[in-house]
Amino acid sequence: MADDVTLEVAGLAFAYPDGRQALFGVDLTLRRGERVALLGPNGAGKTTLVLHLNGIHTAGAGSVTVAGLPVAKENLTEIRRRVGIVFQDPDDQLFMPTVGEDVAFGPANLGLRGAALQERVAEALTAVGMQEFADRAPHHLSFGQRRRVAVATVLAMRPEILVLDEPSSNLDPASRRELAQILQSLDVTLLMVTHDLPYALELCPRSVLMDGGVIVADAPTPHLLMDAELMREHRLELPYGFNPSVAL
Numbered sequence: 001m002a003d004d005v006t007l008e009v010a011g012l013a014f015a016y017p018d019g020r021q022a023l024f025g026v027d028l029t030l031r032r033g034e035r036v037a038l039l040g041p042n043g044a045g046k047t048t049l050v051l052h053l054n055g056i057h058t059a060g061a062g063s064v065t066v067a068g069l070p071v072a073k074e075n076l077t078e079i080r081r082r083v084g085i086v087f088q089d090p091d092d093q094l095f096m097p098t099v100g101e102d103v104a105f106g107p108a109n110l111g112l113r114g115a116a117l118q119e120r121v122a123e124a125l126t127a128v129g130m131q132e133f134a135d136r137a138p139h140h141l142s143f144g145q146r147r148r149v150a151v152a153t154v155l156a157m158r159p160e161i162l163v164l165d166e167p168s169s170n171l172d173p174a175s176r177r178e179l180a181q182i183l184q185s186l187d188v189t190l191l192m193v194t195h196d197l198p199y200a201l202e203l204c205p206r207s208v209l210m211d212g213g214v215i216v217a218d219a220p221t222p223h224l225l226m227d228a229e230l231m232r233e234h235r236l237e238l239p240y241g242f243n244p245s246v247a248l
């Protein structure tokens with residue numbers, strides 16, 4: 001594996017217990033620092049793929065390797081530190097009385113204590129512009145603020161790969177823009193599952209398109225979004241009047 005490869009998915013196939021085959025041999029390589037959008041219609045297999053990256057699902061066939069470490073039962077603690085997933089609903093990730101405690105939860109589990117833990121929490125909250133909110137109750141925050149705190153809970157683990165599931169969903173335009181600025185500023189490899197094609201274009205130079213449990217295209221985002229036939233074939237639609245060639 002080349003030094004700058006941080007994620008390698010090779011020949012990954014997977015069927016759910018009910019027999020439904022969701023992945024049919026996926027190959028995907030991410031290099032350190034890349035920002036990649038994972039696109040595709042409903043049911044394409046995007047979530048199923050993402051849930052393999054930190055071992056929530058186990059490969060039926062093929063392999064997933066993170067920074068040289070195979071995603072396997074014996075490595076799960078280390079894999080979950082390296083691959084941070086921000087789920088679509090922030091309330092799935094926030095369960096402590098205060099924002100600060102939520103962000104401290106992961107690193108405290110790794111054994112961080114005292115000043116080192118406080119520093120880690122401050123660093124993660126600062127990265128998402130929520131440093132003033134450490135003592136607040138998460139359920140008193142707006143949805144956009146809760147999503148930013150959910151990102152901070154993952155950043156506090158200093159992950160190697162940050163995976164975001166629909167980061168722009170349910171955000172008003174200002175919150176959407178603020179989150180984009182935050183994500184742009186992070187020094188991390190980013191994989192973003194999204195149906196928001198302008199967001200993919202803004203944040204991710206590269207896009208991977210899945211459909212039917214396979215990767216059907218892997219290209220610079222503007223190229224992919226300007227391929228009208230590919231877009232139509234895989235039920236991707238740009239918002240009315242949006243032109244990727246002039247949006248950049």
Ligand SMILES: Nc1ncnc2c1ncn2[C@@H]1O[C@H](COP(=O)(O)OP(=O)(O)OP(=O)(O)O)[C@@H](O)[C@H]1O
Nearest residue numbers: 016018020022040041042043044045046047048049
């Ligand atoms: N728990 C499950 N049991 C059985 N089949 C499932 C399960 N979860 C997903 N599937 C099936 O696996 C396939 C891939 O689903 P997946 O959720 O990975 O798609 P997706 O690309 O993330 O879709 P969406 O954009 O709707 O989130 C679909 O056919 C789906 O019906």
